[in-house]
Every structure is written in structure tokens, then in C-alpha cells.
Amino acid sequence: MRKLTQRTEAVINLRALEHNVRNIRERIGSGVEIMAVLKGDGYGHGEKGIYPTLKSCGIERYAVAVWEEGASLREAGCTEPILLLGDTCDGQLENLIKYNLTPAIFSLDTAEKLNTLAKWGGVTQPVHIKIDTGMSRIGFPADDTAVEAIRRISEMSHLRVTGAFTHFSRADEPDGKSAKAQFEAYIRMIERLEDAGIHIPLRHVANSPAILLRPETRLDAVRAGDILFGLCPVDEELWERQDFMQVMSWYTYVVMVKEVPAGTEVGYGGTFVAKRPTKIATIPVGFADGYSRSLSNRGKVRINGQEAPIIGRVCMDQFMVDVTDIGEVRRGDTVSLLDDKLSVLWMADLLGCNVDEIVCGISKRVPRIYEY
Numbered sequence: 001m002r003k004l005t006q007r008t009e010a011v012i013n014l015r016a017l018e019h020n021v022r023n024i025r026e027r028i029g030s031g032v033e034i035m036a037v038l039k040g041d042g043y044g045h046g047e048k049g050i051y052p053t054l055k056s057c058g059i060e061r062y063a064v065a066v067w068e069e070g071a072s073l074r075e076a077g078c079t080e081p082i083l084l085l086g087d088t089c090d091g092q093l094e095n096l097i098k099y100n101l102t103p104a105i106f107s108l109d110t111a112e113k114l115n116t117l118a119k120w121g122g123v124t125q126p127v128h129i130k131i132d133t134g135m136s137r138i139g140f141p142a143d144d145t146a147v148e149a150i151r152r153i154s155e156m157s158h159l160r161v162t163g164a165f166t167h168f169s170r171a172d173e174p175d176g177k178s179a180k181a182q183f184e185a186y187i188r189m190i191e192r193l194e195d196a197g198i199h200i201p202l203r204h205v206a207n208s209p210a211i212l213l214r215p216e217t218r219l220d221a222v223r224a225g226d227i228l229f230g231l232c233p234v235d236e237e238l239w240e241r242q243d244f245m246q247v248m249s250w251y252t253y254v255v256m257v258k259e260v261p262a263g264t265e266v267g268y269g270g271t272f273v274a275k276r277p278t279k280i281a282t283i284p285v286g287f288a289d290g291y292s293r294s295l296s297n298r299g300k301v302r303i304n305g306q307e308a309p310i311i312g313r314v315c316m317d318q319f320m321v322d323v324t325d326i327g328e329v330r331r332g333d334t335v336s337l338l339d340d341k342l343s344v345l346w347m348a349d350l351l352g353c354n355v356d357e358i359v360c361g362i363s364k365r366v367p368r369i370y371e372y
Contacts, residue, residue, distance in 0.1 A: 001304060001305065001333075001334040001336075002251055002334050003334060004251055004252070004253050004334060006367060007252065007253075007284050007285075008250070008251065008252040008253075008284070008285050008289060008337075008366050008367075009250075009251055009252075009366065009367050009368075009369045010044075010045075010248055010249070010250045010362055010366050010367070010368050010369065011248065011249045011250070011251065011369045011371060012045050012046065012049060012050065012247055012248055012368055012369065012370045012371070013245070013246075013247050013248070013249070013371060013372075014050070014053045014370055014371065014372050015372050016230060016245035016246065016247045017050060017053050017054070017057075017228070017229070017247050018053060018057055019244075019245050020227060020228055020229070020230055020244050020245060020247070021034070021054070021057040021059070021228070022057075023227075023242075023243055023244060024211065024222070024224050024227065024228070027211060027212075027215075028211065028218050028222055032218050032219070032220065032221060032222060033060040033061055033202075033220065033221040033222075034059055034060060034061070034221070034222060034224055035059075035060070035061040035062065035063050035083065035204060035221050035222065035223045035224065036054050036059045036061070036062050036063070036224055036228055037062075037063045037064075037085075037207075037223050037224060037225035037228070038050075038051075038062055038063070038064050038069065038073065039063065039064050039065035039066075039069060039085060039086075039225070040065065040356070040360040041069065041072075041360075042229075043225065043226070043228075043229050043231065043356060043359050043360055044248070044359035044360045044361070044362050045229055045247060045248055045359065045368065046368040046370075047064070047069065047072060047073055047076065048072060048073070048075075048076040049368050049370045050370070051073060051076045051077070051078055052076075052077075053370075055078075055080075059080070060080060060081075060221075061080055061081050061082075061083065061221060062078060062080055062081070062082045062083070063082070063083040063084075063085050063223055064082060064083075064084060064085065065084070065085050065086040066084065066086055066088070067084060067088050067092060067095045067096060067099065067101055070082045070084060070099055070101040071095065071098075071099045071101075074099045074100070074101075081102055081126070081162075082099075082100075082101050082102060083101075083102045083103075083104070083128055083163075084096070084101055084102065084103045084104055085104055085167075086104070086138075087104075087138065088103055090110070090113060093110070093113055093114050093117055094117050094121075096114065096125065097114075097117055097118055097121050097123055097125060102126045102127060102128055102162065102163075103127055103128070104127075104128055104129075104130040104138065104139075104165075105127045105128065105129055105130065105153060106129070106130040106132075106138045106139045106140050107149075108149045108152060108153065111127070111152075111153040111156060111159060112156070114127070114159065115156040115157065115158050115159050118158035118159065119157065119158045123158065124158050124159070124160050125158060125159050125160065126159075126160050126162040127153070127159050127160070127161055127162065128161070128162060128163040128164060128165055128202075129150055129153070129161060129163070129164040129165075129193075129200070130164075130165060130166070131146075131164060131165070131166045131186060131189050132166065133166040133181075133182040133183075133185040133186050133189075134169055134178065134181065134182045134185065135166075135167050135168070135169045135182075136169075137167070139166065139167075142166070142185040142186060142188070142189040143189070144192065146189075147192050147193065147196050147198075150193060150196075150198060151193075151196050151197070151198055154198045161198065161199075161200065161201075162201050162202060163200060163201060163202035163203065163204065163220075164189075164190065164193070164200045164202075164203060165203070165204045165205060165223075166182060166185075166186045166205050167205075167207065168182055168183075168205065168206075168207055168209070168210055168217075169182070171206075171207060171209040171210040171213065171214060171217075172209040172213070172233055172234045172235070174213075174235065176213065176214060179210060179213075179214055179217070182205075183205060183214070183216070183217050186205055190203060201220075202220050202221060203219040203220045203221075204219055204220060204221040204222065204223060205217050205219060206218050206219070206222040206223065207222075207223050207225065207233075208223075208224060208225050208226040208227040208228075208231075208233040209226075209233040209234050210222075211224060211227060212227065212233070212234055212238075212242060213234065226355065226356065227242075227244055228247075229246075229247045229248065229359065230244045230245045230246040230247050231246070231344060231345075231355040231356065231359065232344075232345045232355055233355075236345065236349075239345075246338075246340065246343055246344060248338065248344070248359055248362075249336070249338055249339045249340070250336070250337040250338040250339075250362065250366070251334055251335065251336055251337065251339075252283055252284060252285045252334075252335045252337060253283075253284070253331075253332055253333060253334055253335055254281045254282070254283065254303065254329055254330065254331055254332060254333045254335060255281075255282045255283065255284045255318070255331060256281070256282045256331060257279060257280070257281050257282075257323065257329050257330065257331065258279070258280050258282075259277060259278070259279050259280075260274055260277070260278050260280060261274070261277055262274050262275060262276050262277055262278075264278070266280065266311050266312035266320055267296075267311070267312025267313045267315070267319075267320060268312070268313045268315065269313060271296065271297060271312055271313055272297055272311040272312040274311075276324070277324075278311075278322055278324050279322070279323050279324040279329070280311070280320050280321070280322065280323070281303065281308065281320065281321050281323045281329050281333075281335075282318055282319075282320055283301065283318060283319050283320070283321060283335055284317065284318055285317070285318070285319065285337065285366075286314055286315045286316045286317040286318050286319060287314055287315070287316055288316045288317055288363060288365070289317075289362065289363050289365060289366050290361040290362035290363040290366065291314060291319070291337065292314065292347075292351055292358075292361070293313065293314045294314075294351050295310055295314050295319075295347075295350070295351070296310060296312065296313040296314045296319075297310060297311060297312065297313070298310065298350060299314075299347070299350065300321070300342070301321055301335050301336060301337055301342070302335070302336040302339065302341065302342055303321070303323060303326060303329055303333055303334070303335050303336075304326065304327065304329065304333060304334075306326040306327070307326075308321040308322055308323045308326055309321060309322050338358075344358050344359060
């Protein structure tokens, strides 16, 4: 087991990250770029910490959700194009120019404001057009009503349309009907724009599940998020055959071991009562670290390679586990919260949530450790 020198650490396996990039490249073939999606601070893995590895793997493009994440990538030395998938409020549009970030444009008004700022700054600002094909989130409608607005944007003196994209809402579904309809709507919209004299240099629609299931949607680039980090975006049985590796593990240690008699209440509210003499280990992690309170009396950890169930409520900074049946346990023994056997997918299934919620929820006070 791993030996720790601090309270807790999320270990980022850079070899696994490299493996996943190779896996994606083998699937998409030549002529298709990988856009690494690093929103949510690289899905909780730390975008600054993983960027050098992604760069060494030859990743051509990056995408984040908000300008602050893009600025952080630039500060880490990123020189490649960075797309913002979400919105930037009017009062912060100048940061797109300052950090050379490519925004998703879905309104004429925002485009006009950004064009003015770019003119004042003496630059030509790259933008991608966002098209809504069925997500019903942000984006121009995929019909004739949006063509004139996009044409006007393409003719603005200090904006340059460098791409257009949409986002699938149901690309993970086996029958593929919804994704097919969205893809066809996107292609028809691109054709409308080309007919109107608006050239789209980079077309991209494929997210992680589409990369796995919808090869026809790969176009000029694919946006790899979940699968980059070995996080399951499709049916679990199918996922097991895809040869991706979970990039993050999470460890802590045993603080204290005590024995209590039958009838002892454990934790806030006494939600667990020992039915037998019980040996309890206290773990110095809690929901302030992103270890979900919903794991109370449900989850488990691994100590010395053996599983120990959580008893009582997960506190803000600590929780307790039953180690009665796993032999000798001492202060300082390493505790696995997430690893190859207690996977992110296992925890998400237990909690009834998305895998992304698990890794993105691990708080900043948990150090990220990068290892090959």
C-alpha cells in the first residue's frame, strides 16, 4: 500500500493519462484533432498539473468552461487554442482578448460587444459559433433564422469565425436516434452557412460517448472529456471493454483505532449502533474534502487491501469505519478512498450520481500529486 506523508492526497497517474490519449488517437485515426476538455479544473485532476503531459502527447487544442480556467491554462504555459464552452459575462469580455481565448458565440449582441473591444485592442478575435441542435441550452437555433446573424458576425472587422460546434444530449444511448438527429441538424446548418458564404474551418461535435459510439460524428476534431480521465460515459458493460484507465486515486490514513462495546452509538445522531464489540478506525477526511456525506453508513474504504464499511455519518472533516474483521489496523495505515478496486464508477453508482460529480467534487484542500 502507498505510504503517505500528509493527511490526504489525490494521486494523478500520468501514465494512465498518456494511455488514454493513445487510446483515443487509435480510435479517431489521422486527420482528426483531439480537443482536451479541461473544464472543472480538468475534471478535478488539476489542469495545470496535467497540461505538460497532454502537451507532450501532442494535444492540439483545449476546451474549458469559463475564462478563468482558460487564464489558468495560459499561466501554465499553454500556447494552443483554448475554446470556452460556456458564457462570459459582458463585464469580463476583455479577458478573452487578454488571454487569447476563443469564446462560444451564440448571440449577435455579444459578438458586437466583443468586436468593439477587439477593435480597441487592435486584435482580431477568434470565435466559434455555438449551435443548439437539441440540448436546449446555449446556441443559435439550427435553422434559417440564425443564418443572417451568423453572417453578420462573420463579417465583423475584428472577429474571425474559426469553428462551429454543437453538443449532444444523449450520445450515450445505444440506439443512437437522438444523436443521429442532432448530428444531421448540425450538418444541415453548416451547409446553410456555407451556402451563405460563411466558411467554417473547424467542425466539431463528438463528445466522449460519441467518440466511442458514433464514428461518423468525429469530423475535424473531437472533444475528449470523461474518457481522457478514464471516467465512464457509456453503458458499464460496454465501458469495461474500452481499455481506458482511471487516472485518479485518492488516499488518506488511519488516525486512531479504538474498541467499543455493543450498544455504542457512532457519530452525529447516533445513526449507527454497534451490535457487537466493534473496532473502529477514524479517517481524517470528510465532506469538506469532497467525500460525500451520502456515503454515511453506505460506503466503504480499503485498509491494508481489505474492505472496511463506513459506520455513522460522514462529518465535515472525519468519518469512521468498522475494522473489526480485517486484522490488525494501526494509526498511520494507508486508506484507499478511490483506487482501481474502489473506482469512481463504483462510487457514482452507489450514490446515484454522475462520475464527474465525484472527481469534480474533491475539494482544493486535497493536494493533487502527479506521478508516472
